[in-house]
Amino acid sequence: MHLGGRGILSPQLCALLPVERHPVPSLFFLDDQPHEPGFELSECTTTALFHFYDELQDISVQASALNRHHRPRGTLADETGVQRISANIADHLNILWLARPRLLCLTPRHNANFTGTSDSACDLLVALCRICYFAETVYIDRAHSKDHSTRSDAQQSMQQMRQAFEEFSTSTTNQHLDAALIWPLFLHAAESRTRADVNWALSKLRSIQNPLWQSEIVTTVVQELTEQQLSRGERVGRWFINTTVPLPLRQAEMPYVETFRPPP
Incomplete structure (x- = not known):
């Protein structure tokens, strides 16, 4: 997922994936090593986060197609079509956020209370999902060559992105x-x-x-x-x-x- 790119999943790879995604079965049972208490709960929560991020990457591929280097441009019909597609992508993104996992509604400190454990890897996944969601709302405008400074929701996404970074930086003990x-x-x-x-x-x-x-x-x-x-x-x-x-x-x-x- 980068400027002018097609996300971590290329269009060719996305075409090979089923349209209706089904939960990917966990493979933790193949590991014969004993797990720490609460591992199964952590496994369930991280799986939900993975599926959220996977859907977010699929939306990212669609948003990157709005980039003028990946689409016809110059006519009124072209721009009208882009506006329609952009609105559909924004709706899809909003629906994904409304159905987000419960962990994405909480701060890292509250996540520890919710899961009963303090898992740095899970905290990173939560932060990554939240931050990348806000980034995607900003990128839709960028790919469409809009100026986010004229839109209050895009400005709010920039602020929420920074807030999510600060919350994660405060909760983590890693220097990098x-x-x-x-x-x-x-x-x-x-x-x-x-x-x-x-x-x-x-x-x-x-x-x-x-x-x-x-x-x-x-x-x-x-x-x-x-x-x-x-x-x-x-x-x-x-x-x-x-x-x-x-x-x-x-x-x-x-x-x-x-x-x-x-x-x-």
């Missing part, structure tokens, strides 16, 4: 954030309109130390991209950072940075 949070932080920074909001997202990105995910490269790209956006007062595409970002970084950022208009 998980690399799975790179995408929503990237989006939050790219859609921020003030330097304070950008700096907050950059500080969180710097706390992700994962060479496999090229976290340092992503942070550098985000820093350069947001600097250009703040100075110009508008969204910018990847060509605006090509002159200042070293070649390896220019190649690395290609999957992440979306173009919005023809180069001058």
Whole structure:
């Protein structure tokens, strides 16, 4: 799930999956090692979170198709169709959130009381589902080339995304954030309109130390991209950072940075 991309599931892979998803059976019974008390309860809750996130990724694939690089554009019929599809995706996203697992309604502290255990892995899954949901509501507008600053619900999603980050950061004892949070932080920074909001997202990105995910490269790209956006007062595409970002970084950022208009 990234700017201009098709989510972690490609359209070809999604086409192989059944339209009506059924619960995936747990395989924990194949493990002959003894489990800690409460493992079965944790298994049930994490399975529910997985299915929520799986549905969210499917919506992400649909939203990314709104990107102008993946659809016809230029005519009134094209734009009317995009508006209709965008509204349907937003409704689907809202329905998914209304039917979300109970754990997504609670803070990490309340989750521990709800499950009777303090599971850091479960806390991460809860935070990831909540944060990525709010990020997806913002991304729908971005893919449709809308300015979220003119829509109160998108502004609220940006605030809720940040609040969910802060709640998780407060509850975890890890010094570094998980690399799975790179995408929503990237989006939050790219859609921020003030330097304070950008700096907050950059500080969180710097706390992700994962060479496999090229976290340092992503942070550098985000820093350069947001600097250009703040100075110009508008969204910018990847060509605006090509002159200042070293070649390896220019190649690395290609999957992440979306173009919005023809180069001058």
